Amino acid sequence: MGVSSITDVARHAGVSATTAKRALKEPQLLRPDTLERVMNAVTALHYEPDLRAGALRAGQSRTVGVVLGSVVEPFFAQLARTLGQELRRGGYNMLLTENEYQSAQDLTELRLLYGQRIDAIILRSGYGEESREYLERLHKRGVFITQVDYCLPGAPYPSVMLDNAGAMRQGVRYLHSLGHQRIATTGKYDPQLHPEGRSYTFPTAMAEVGLSVQPEYERVMFLTEDNAYDYTLDVMRLPHPPTALFALTGASAAGCYRALQELNLSVPGDVSLLSFDNYSWMNLVTPAITVLAQPVDQMARAAAGMTLSALSGVQTQPENQVFPAELIVRGSCAAPKLTALTR
Amino acid sequence: MGVSSITDVARHAGVSATTAKRALKEPQLLRPDTLERVMNAVTALHYEPDLRAGALRAGQSRTVGVVLGSVVEPFFAQLARTLGQELRRGGYNMLLTENEYQSAQDLTELRLLYGQRIDAIILRSGYGEESREYLERLHKRGVFITQVDYCLPGAPYPSVMLDNAGAMRQGVRYLHSLGHQRIATTGKYDPQLHPEGRSYTFPTAMAEVGLSVQPEYERVMFLTEDNAYDYTLDVMRLPHPPTALFALTGASAAGCYRALQELNLSVPGDVSLLSFDNYSWMNLVTPAITVLAQPVDQMARAAAGMTLSALSGVQTQPENQVFPAELIVRGSCAAPKLTALTR
DNA sequence: GACTTGACTGGACTCGTGTCCAAAGAGTAG
DNA sequence: CTACTCTTTGGACACGAGTCCAGTCAAGTC
Known part of the structure; x- marks a missing residue:
């Protein structure tokens, strides 16, 4: 149909293909009248270059x-x-x-x-x-x-990461400072199935404040909303349920929250909830959820920046940029009930 | 570097380029031993075709x-x-x-x-x-x-659409059946700035149940969370605020909800909230939000299907598929206060 | 008028794949 | 052994843009 190439433009303007593309790329090389003839042909044919062909030739x-x-x-x-x-x-x-x-x-x-x-x-x-x-x-x-x-x-x-270890420590310290001892996270570390930094650091972070992870709270799982929902139902029905839930992603926090509602447990009265990610709904629920926010835009800009500078030929050492999480205290974490502690 | 093309494969196998690509596309045309030699070269060089070049030649x-x-x-x-x-x-x-x-x-x-x-x-x-x-x-x-x-x-x-008009009617009828008369939507229809079906139908839908739109509730705006927030703050501070808010998208519902919280207005006690889209947080807030859910996956499949069948050469009339919204009643809509009605 | 200079233009080839047609090889029948 | 068929293989060219080098032409110099 009307798909026109540079040769069509050239023919229409009565010049060679080389001249035609020079009109587009190096117009200063052409005589004004030639340039104008070509540009008229371009607009007449609505020519738009095929970027794939150019890329093929250019090798990038x-x-x-x-x-x-x-x-x-x-x-x-x-x-x-x-x-x-x-x-x-x-x-x-x-x-x-x-x-x-x-x-x-x-x-x-x-x-x-x-x-x-x-x-x-x-x-x-x-x-x-x-x-x-x-x-x-x-x-x-x-x-x-x-x-x-x-x-x-x-x-x-090179990589752009959240300071997962630091964020976990911060979260655990915060919950510990409120008096929590029985803390559960959505997802246990597993070198094959779930090898990420947050669950990896959790036991260490607990140990640093003198706590240990209850084995019955540990479950290897993917961090989906539904998995977190199932998990929460299960751990909260244990004889000694956690007094605080630590959701490793925003999606899993939604699952936790839904399960807690269904169990008629009050937050933070019966159980505290702390989550990664700062999604807008987290401010709308009652109580609003205390979170560890990730600086998403900064991270994206860093990753794009590293890529672009590498592509522009700047030689640098592989760089591992780490961004801190920000603890935003809202209403979903409080001191555990005394009854829960003594049980 | 190690970027190998079909000619590299051919050379490595001692055959022509034509033969080499036949090994990949029409292997039944080759003698078994030739085929094997080529395939060995392919794995040895980790050859993977450049899809752009193929697309260029194939014209698609x-x-x-x-x-x-x-x-x-x-x-x-x-x-x-x-x-x-x-x-x-x-x-x-x-x-x-x-x-x-x-x-x-x-x-x-x-x-x-x-x-x-x-x-x-x-x-x-x-x-x-x-x-x-x-x-x-x-x-x-x-x-x-x-x-x-x-x-x-x-x-x-061709198009794939929600039955916006039907959904608006359904929403308005529902609110009317609860006793609402002063209903406000996030976003007024405007042929230039905001020309979509939901706000367009709103006055008609109101008229059909014998109601009319209060001019002071009307505002042309984009449906972002922040705009809905500002809008809600403003209309709820009017001398005669709406008794029901109808959010035309899920994002704007979040803005409405945030504003209502900030104004300390109870939902649905002081004001009812009805929204399009069924996002998972809408079930987590208290009360859960009554929504008009869109069948997203069905719509996506329909659009993809229309595209794929057209691309495979099936000639059909431009088709306009319309999908109904589903009203999911939860807790955010109730009868308005009598004081509000008589005011 | 022959020559240089510079501005401008065009032709041939490249990128990697796909298509078409011709050529070479293998096998069969007369 | 020749003629013929069928199978297998290779070469030339195309897709659309970009690059390089060579060619044309007008103007200026001696």
Whole structure:
């Protein structure tokens, strides 16, 4: 149909293809009248270059692939938006996909992205090792790789992370200072199934304030709302339920909260709730939820910045940027009941 | 670096490029030993085809561009996820962008997408006309266009929509049946600035139950959380505030709710709240919010399906699929106070 | 008028894949 | 052994843009 190429423009203007594209890229080389003839042809034919063809020839696509955990989770949605804006400002396109927290899907997505010969990848890797070797290969082929939110243990790529360990310590210290001793987190660390920093640090953070994790509170699980819901129902029905729940993500906090409502437990009267992420609903529930907020936009800008400067040829050491979480105290945490303590 | 092309594979296997790619595409044409030699070369070099080059030659990219309002809004995030899954299942890639509800940005995004020579577009268009002419051009060039969630008035493209008019009627009837007369919606219809179906139907729906819209409740605005917050503060401070608020999107409901909390108004005691969209937090606040839920996944599947069947060459009439909203009654709507009525 | 200089323009080739047609090889029948 | 078929393989060209180098042409110099 009306899909016109540079040769069509050239023919229409009565010049060669070379001259036609010079009109677009290096207009100062052309005589004014030639330039005008070509530009008239461009507007007449509504010519728009095929970026793929240019990219093919140039050997770079000016596209960055982004693989996130789940676009439905607001943390990632916000991350995606800011990444997109920043990359675009740097002259790059963003190709967005999700791995649904599965390393196997990482592999599928990365393959697809490499098929488009993306210049760089910003990756929130899935838990697991399936994609590891493939990432190395991409790296060797010159694809710049940045990790966000989660690091493959020992991976040599730069990263942008929350200070998960620090945040966990801060959270545990805060709950401990209120008098809590029996604290449960949504998700136990597991090197294969759930290898992330928050649950990893939890026992250490507890030990540092002289507490230990109750084994019956520990469960390896993915951090979905439904899993957190099931988990909360179960632990709160134990003979000695926790006096505080520590949700490792905003999505899991929603599950905890729903379960607590269903059990008719009052927050923070019967049980305190502390969560990562600062979603707007957390301010709307009664009581409002005390949270450890992540500086999402800063993190996105950092990741985009690292990628863009690497792509512009700046040589730097792989850098691991760590951002602190901010404890925002609202109403969902209080001292535990005395009866609960003495039980 | 190690970026290998089909010619590298061919050389490594001692065959021609044609033979090498036949090994990948039409292996039954080759002698078993030749096939094996090529496949060995493929694995040895970790060859993966450059999809852009193939697309360039084939004249189609097997990519669908998706332009949504805002990925941060859960409705769109969910829509994006399901669209992506469905398109992938149909063998297409998805290129996701957002227009932030601005028609001018539509144009930018569409240009970028066309630069990639996408085969089809699924578009939640921004309010306004800037992109209209460009869409027509794309259409003439053979790009299949589907609209979701919002239709450009009179546009000849197929669409997937919520039955906005029906949902508004249902909502108004419900509030009226509880005894409400002074009902306010977040956002007044405006042909230029806010031309969508929900606010458009509102006066009609009110008239049908014998009510009329109070002029002092009307305000043209974008449906963001912050705008709804400001709006709610203002209308609730009027001498005769509404007895029911009808939030046209989930995001604006959050703004309404926050404002009502700040004003210390009880829901539904002082004012009822009804909202579009069924976000998970709406079940967690007290009282839980009564909503008109949209069948997001069904809508996404319908849009993807229309696109895929059009791309596979099936000729059909432009179809406008409409999905009903579901009223889910929870606790945020009740009969207005008598004092409010008589005032 | 022959020559240099510079501004301007065009042709041939490249990127990696796909398509088409021709050529070479293997096998069969007369 | 030749003719013919069928299988298997290779070469040339195309897609649309970008790069390099060579060519044309007018103006200026001696």
